[in-house]
Amino acid sequence: MAKVVLPELGDNVTKATVSYWYFQPGEKVEEKADLVELATDKATFNLPSPCNGTLSEAFFQEGDTVNVGEVLAVIEES
Amino acid sequence: MKFQIFDLGLIDFRPALEFQKQLFERVKNGKMNHGLILCRHNPVVTLGRNAPRKNILVSEEELRKRKIDLFEIERGGDVTYHGPGQLTVYPVFNLNKIKRDIHLFLRNLEKRISATLGILEIPAVTRENLTGVWVNDKKIASIGIAVRSWVTFHGFTLNVKSDDLKNFSLIRPCGMDIMMTSVEDELGREVNFKRVRELLIKEMQKWPK
Numbered sequence: 001m002a003k004v005v006l007p008e009l010g011d012n013v014t015k016a017t018v019s020y021w022y023f024q025p026g027e028k029v030e031e032k033a034d035l036v037e038l039a040t041d042k043a044t045f046n047l048p049s050p051c052n053g054t055l056s057e058a059f060f061q062e063g064d065t066v067n068v069g070e071v072l073a074v075i076e077e078s
Numbered sequence: 079m080k081f082q083i084f085d086l087g088l089i090d091f092r093p094a095l096e097f098q099k100q101l102f103e104r105v106k107n108g109k110m111n112h113g114l115i116l117c118r119h120n121p122v123v124t125l126g127r128n129a130p131r132k133n134i135l136v137s138e139e140e141l142r143k144r145k146i147d148l149f150e151i152e153r154g155g156d157v158t159y160h161g162p163g164q165l166t167v168y169p170v171f172n173l174n175k176i177k178r179d180i181h182l183f184l185r186n187l188e189k190r191i192s193a194t195l196g197i198l199e200i201p202a203v204t205r206e207n208l209t210g211v212w213v214n215d216k217k218i219a220s221i222g223i224a225v226r227s228w229v230t231f232h233g234f235t236l237n238v239k240s241d242d243l244k245n246f247s248l249i250r251p252c253g254m255d256i257m258m259t260s261v262e263d264e265l266g267r268e269v270n271f272k273r274v275r276e277l278l279i280k281e282m283q284k285w286p287k
Contacts, residue, residue, distance in 0.1 A: 011181030019127040020152075034226070039127040042209040043154040043180045045225040 002050045004035060004073040006066045015067045016040045018060045025055050029075060036072060053077040079285040081112035081171070085275075088162055091122040091149055098231050101170045106229045111175060114282060115168040115233075116275060119160035122147040123249060126155035126222050133157040133250040146245065153232035155209075155222030156253035160235055163242025163260070165274060168233040169282070173225065176287060180225050184209055186285060187234055191219045194236075194274070194281045200264045210252070211236075216259035220252060238262065238274050 006016060020037035023029050034046040035055070049055075056076040060066050084101065086094055094117050101113045123134060123146055133156055134141070134148075141148055146159075160166055173183060188204045191211045195202035195218065202211050202218060211219035221234040237243060237260035246258045261269050 009181065010179045011185065013181055017128070037127070037152070039154050040181070041154065041207070042184055042221050043223045043225060044127050044152055045180060046227075048227075 001056075002053070002075045002077060003071045004047055004050060004075065006038070006047070006068050006070055006072060008068055009040065013040050013068075015065050018062050018064050018066060018072070019044060020062060021058060022046075023055045025058055028054050028078070038066070047072065049075055051075055051077050079112065079176070079283060079287055081114045081169070081282070082110060083279060084113060084115045086115060086117035088118045088120065090120050091124065091147055091160065094119065094168075095149075095151070098168050098170065102226070102229055102231045105170050105172050106227055112172055113170040114279070115170065116279075117166050117168075118162045118164065118271075119166055120147070121145060121159070121161045121245060122149060123157060123159050124148075124153075125150045125157050126153045128154065129156040129253065133253050134248065135250065136248050141248070144245075144248075146248070151232070153222040153224045155220070156251075157249045158220050158222065158235065158251055159245050159249055161242040161245055163239030164235045164237050165271065165278065166233070166235045167278065167282075169230055171230045173228040173230060176285070178228050180223075183225075183230060184221060184223065187221055187223075190281045190285065191234065191236060191278075193284070194278045195261070197277050197281075198261060198265065198269075198274070200261065213259050213264055216257045217251065218259050218261070218264070236261070236274070236278070238269060238271060
């Protein structure tokens, strides 16, 4: 099981908003594939899947705010 | 910093976006270090990821009537307008080769734009928590970027010509009730686009490594 965490964003940025899930729970994902897009004030960026597996849980919905260090999703490794 | 320059001239938003994405792939795949696209867009309103539609103050039909395109895109930021009186710049930079910090990239963009305006003797400033470049309380440059695999795309728009500003009244720029200004409005005279473009390229080349 691998957790996907919102990493440090620098420049006193402490949170981001989930803007797009590329995968839904239950779907297979490949390592390094874009998993979720997040948006801060003026930038969007993607978090990749840390491993091959299945997206088992996504804890935030599009539009939700996530703090640095919070777990966004869990990937069940395959 | 060295980058390849691509001047697309006056171009619709869609083909410019396609070009941008091709360049993004080349930079991401290591076929080029960094690229800088410059262009002027035919009138278009674009919605970033944070943008609610209500920030467009007229109907889509009204936009069509005025021959203004509408796009929803993957950059950060709210709603903005691009027109032929602005210099729109898309830096496709590989942050793996400079510094992997998205917000430092935004701050550096603001610095390079402010420095360009400084040469034109326009006292441009940045404002905390309000990304963009300002002259007093009016906005002169708007920024909205996307980063994938630490490669940047989308970018910023500098208002150069005065006559394009009227179309900002069709939207709430960046989702805020702000006034826009332009290089021409600040100088009180016509300016040569080419000169602004050249100054900006020179300043972008001073990007910290």
